[in-house]
Amino acid sequence: MVELGARTGSVIVTTHVERRLLAYVADEDDAMLRVFDIDTERELTSVVLEGKPGQIVALPHARIAVALRDVGKVAVFEGVGTNAFPFRAVASLDTPPEPIGLARSPDNTSLVVTSGWGHALTVFDVETLARRFVVDVAREPRGVAISDDGTRAFVSHAAGDALSIVKLDELSAKPKTWRLEAETWTTGFRGGEDGPFARKSNNAFTVAMSVEPAGRVF
Numbered sequence: 057m058v059e060l061g062a063r064t065g066s067v068i069v070t071t072h073v074e075r076r077l078l079a080y081v082a083d084e085d086d087a088m089l090r091v092f093d094i095d096t097e098r099e100l101t102s103v104v105l106e107g108k109p110g111q112i113v114a115l116p117h118a119r120i121a122v123a124l125r126d127v128g129k130v131a132v133f134e135g136v137g138t139n140a141f142p143f144r145a146v147a148s149l150d151t152p153p154e155p156i157g158l159a160r161s162p163d164n165t166s167l168v169v170t171s172g173w174g175h176a177l178t179v180f181d182v183e184t185l186a187r188r189f190v191v192d193v194a195r196e197p198r199g200v201a202i203s204d205d206g207t208r209a210f211v212s213h214a215a216g217d218a219l220s221i222v223k224l225d226e227l228s229a230k231p232k233t234w235r236l237e238a239e240t241w242t243t244g245f246r247g248g249e250d251g252p253f254a255r256k257s258n259n260a261f262t263v264a265m266s267v268e269p270a271g272r273v274f
Contacts, residue, residue, distance in 0.1 A: 064201045065111030065123070065158030070094070073136045080120060080137070082109035089122055091137035101137045106148070110156040111199075115182055116164050119146070123155040123169060130155055130169055132185060147185045152176040157200040159209070166224075168209055170197040177209060177222055193220045193231050 061071040067082040077094040089103045089112070107127035115121055115132070118141065122131045132147040152174025159168045160182070167180040175195045179188045196214035202224070203210070211220040211231075221232040 060114045063160045065113035067111060069112045069114060071114050080112050082112050084108045103143050105131060111158045113158040113160050115160060121158055121167055123158055125154050125156060128153050128155065149180055149185060151178050157198055159200045159202050161202050162204055162206045168200055168202060170200045170211055172196050177211060189227055191222050194218060
């Protein structure tokens with residue numbers, strides 16, 4: 057039995073496989089997907105990838121999806137990385153340039169991918185792995201999470217202090233923007249003048265939905 061674990065992708069994903077807690081790690085330096093047994097602290101296997109990995113997310117039917125940033129693809133493997141159920145490559149999904157963030161819908165039917173350089177959000181059918189649609193979003197999207205009702209995707213960005221909201225059930229609607237207003241004032245020298253000026257932060261981190269209380273975005 058395989059538990060899918062978190063719906064939001066990350067560079068390290070844990071899941072229970074027949075009472076064993078396994079960690080799947082995106083190794084960007086060596087372009088590998090590595091699997092560790094947490095209890096024994098032992099590496100079980102590693103897979104050489106076609107490109108440098110971004111985030112990982114578990115899918116139904118004992119599958120793992122890995123974003124490959126520098127080749128514009130999402131690799132899908134079947135199996136869990138053990139001797140009994142080794143990995144087998146089953147698909148290579150084309151995406152806009154630089155796929156990074158991954159998320160699985162609450163009903164486990166959709167895989168959502170953010171592409172940084174391509175400033176896009178792509179949705180794939182989990183069962184058939186066919187691409188459903190692509191939505192243009194603000195530049196440098198990174199983390200993504202899907203609301204508990206499956207109708208909205210929340211996207212963080214490496215540029216600016218905005219959080220984009222994409223309506224997955226109303227594709228004709230333009231993505232909305234939440235301004236986080238992450239701003240602080242500092243003093244120093246800028247533009248030939250001394251004095252206070254504002255610094256705005258970016259929010260290029262993983263986005264997650266809370267469990268308790270439910271429905272909050274972090």
